Amino acid sequence: GAGVSQSPSNKVTEKGKDVELRCDPISGHTALYWYRQRLGQGLEFLIYFQGNSAPDKSGLPSDRFSAERTGESVSTLTIQRTQQEDSAVYLCASSLAGLAGVDTQYFGPGTRLTVL
Amino acid sequence: DQQVKQNSPSLSVQEGRISILNCDYTNSMFDYFLWYKKYPAEGPTFLISISSIKDKNEDGRFTVFLNKSAKHLSLHIVPSQPGDSAVYFCAAWGGDKIIFGKGTRLHILP
Numbered sequence: 001g002a003g004v005s006q007s008p009s010n011k012v013t014e015k016g017k018d019v020e021l022r023c024d025p026i027s028g029h030t031a032l033y034w035y036r037q038r039l040g041q042g043l044e045f046l047i048y049f050q051g052n053s054a055p056d057k058s059g060l061p062s063d064r065f066s067a068e069r070t071g072e073s074v075s076t077l078t079i080q081r082t083q084q085e086d087s088a089v090y091l092c093a094s095s096l097a098g099l100a101g102v103d104t105q106y107f108g109p110g111t112r113l114t115v116l
Numbered sequence: 117d118q119q120v121k122q123n124s125p126s127l128s129v130q131e132g133r134i135s136i137l138n139c140d141y142t143n144s145m146f147d148y149f150l151w152y153k154k155y156p157a158e159g160p161t162f163l164i165s166i167s168s169i170k171d172k173n174e175d176g177r178f179t180v181f182l183n184k185s186a187k188h189l190s191l192h193i194v195p196s197q198p199g200d201s202a203v204y205f206c207a208a209w210g211g212d213k214i215i216f217g218k219g220t221r222l223h224i225l226p
Contacts, residue, residue, distance in 0.1 A: 043216040
């Protein structure tokens with residue numbers, strides 16, 4: 001079956017512009033995660049959606065970042081007034097039940113964001 | 117303050133030998149630990165995990181060891197193969213959050 005997909009695969013934007021990144025999880029997966037990886041750094045957890053529960057937003061780096069998910073489907077990560085430090089690969093993952101370790105997370109290919 | 121640390125940014129191992137990747141953590145509330153593997157231009161792939169109630173978990177060539185008193189875990193790959201060359205991330209689950217280390221780049225030498 002289809003895996004996690006993300007779009008766009010690459011995004012180049014000017015500083016100060018808003019960008020929207022999209023993630024389509026595996027059908028039936030109730031949990032969805034956003035991460036980012038900046039050059040030379042490890043994976044950074046951003047936000048986690050589990051079913052219809054309120055998401056854990058504590059990993060979002062600033063109030064310029066927001067994410068939405070409708071039900072158990074598509075999620076969008078929005079970055080407003082982008083800064084150069086936002087340049088990174090943004091990764092989305094989904095899992096069946098949202099229990100890390102018990103439940104495998106499947107990652108998408110990522111969106112490479114470059115802020116000029 | 118890094119709660120999950122992988123102190124070796126890179127490691128080179130001869131093909132066929134054992135690769136040992138190390139990870140230290142600071143938060144005793146972590147109750148699940150995971151290892152991910154990442155190739156360039158691809159998303160991370162889950163490799164193996166271990167619950168804090170165990171001290172060892174084995175899956176084929178991969179074994180993870182957990183020493184809770186030392187807050188240390190390690191991933192052993194034996195025998196190492198060329199396809200194992202990748203970046204390996206250690207991660208710890210606490211509550212609803214996964215915290216990742218910065219990764220160790222493993223080079224398998226022919």
